[in-house]
Amino acid sequence: MSKIGRREEILQIASRLFSQKGYHGTTIRNISDECGILAGSLYAHINSKEDLLYEITARGAKTFLNSLRKVTESKLEPKEKMRLALREHIKVVAEDIDAATVFFHEWKALTGERRQEIQQKRDEYEKLWEEILQAGINSGEFPKLDKKFAKLLILSTGNYLYQWYKPNGELSQEEIADQFSQLILTALTSNKVDEIEWKE
Amino acid sequence: MSKIGRREEILQIASRLFSQKGYHGTTIRNISDECGILAGSLYAHINSKEDLLYEITARGAKTFLNSLRKVTESKLEPKEKMRLALREHIKVVAEDIDAATVFFHEWKALTGERRQEIQQKRDEYEKLWEEILQAGINSGEFPKLDKKFAKLLILSTGNYLYQWYKPNGELSQEEIADQFSQLILTALTSNKVDEIEWKE
DNA sequence: CCTACCGATCGGTAGG
């Protein structure tokens, strides 16, 4: 195997192990075992264990950000942007669920500058969602909506999807994206809110 | 300090560290340092590191289950049950956010029978939510609803809350519970679904 | 990529 091919294999294996057992729960020897080489030999391909985590999360950040930027930069109306954004998010999760899990969960194990960098990219991702939300509020398409809670609704489902999504489940990626969007957009666009009684 | 008081202190410190750094990212010495004692001395109070994790998650499971059972066993109508259940969930998270985080996140680090036990209790908790949802569907209060996705919506927000909730934020626990319930119940009870166009 | 190894740290224990 070429040196680059081997490196990619290591990243993929690390990705899976980090997502299953956590970064600190995975040892260099767990990774090298699955590669069929000895622990020391890993270091012909990588510099450190944390490098692996950084590369996985940085790639994840890039993929999520690029896919969402495509949406925010489009000329669609807010509701369509929201729908497309949800669809894109699900697609990214579905295409590499291990990387998505590490990006959402394990980035905290990073230290120093690299942790700050990934933290910033995560914040950026959240801001893009907020942008879409804000546009819908401004245009009146998402009426009577507390932005904070709408954001919670969107980010929580987004952050949880990787725990829930089964690549070979009965529903296709598109079916999930559609139903998922429908439920969220229903919450965001409904004018039924006032009909529900809340007072004690 | 009494032996029991000390034990509770250790559990609380472990809870906080596990939630911040993860189970595998926390060492026995991290815990003993914050207690102001030496690593070996911890073992006058506990049997093993995993015991700490087990006790924290088992208590968490008990608290979440008891609070939700109170709701399912009540005679309220489904919509009210849902609202109360969301409120109770938030209350449990707010009252011990570290324990909630460990329960939702770190239980996977358990091994053997104990892991299975906590896994089962988590499944039980999800089933109680499903029960409330199903009752609402049966009674017609939650119309035109894909149960799978409604469950995703509820569990994801529930599972995410502890990442989002700030104990000293601008919103009170009750305000959060109300707005949160409102948003979710809007999604569950809206009949606007068909008005949104989904076809490509 | 292996052989052979390293210092540091891990969870945990015996005896007081």
Place this chain on the structure above:
DNA sequence: CCTACCGATCGGTAGG
């Protein structure tokens, strides 16, 4: 709860 440890394992390295 401390002193004084222990064997195992950790991430990582030098030399080939």
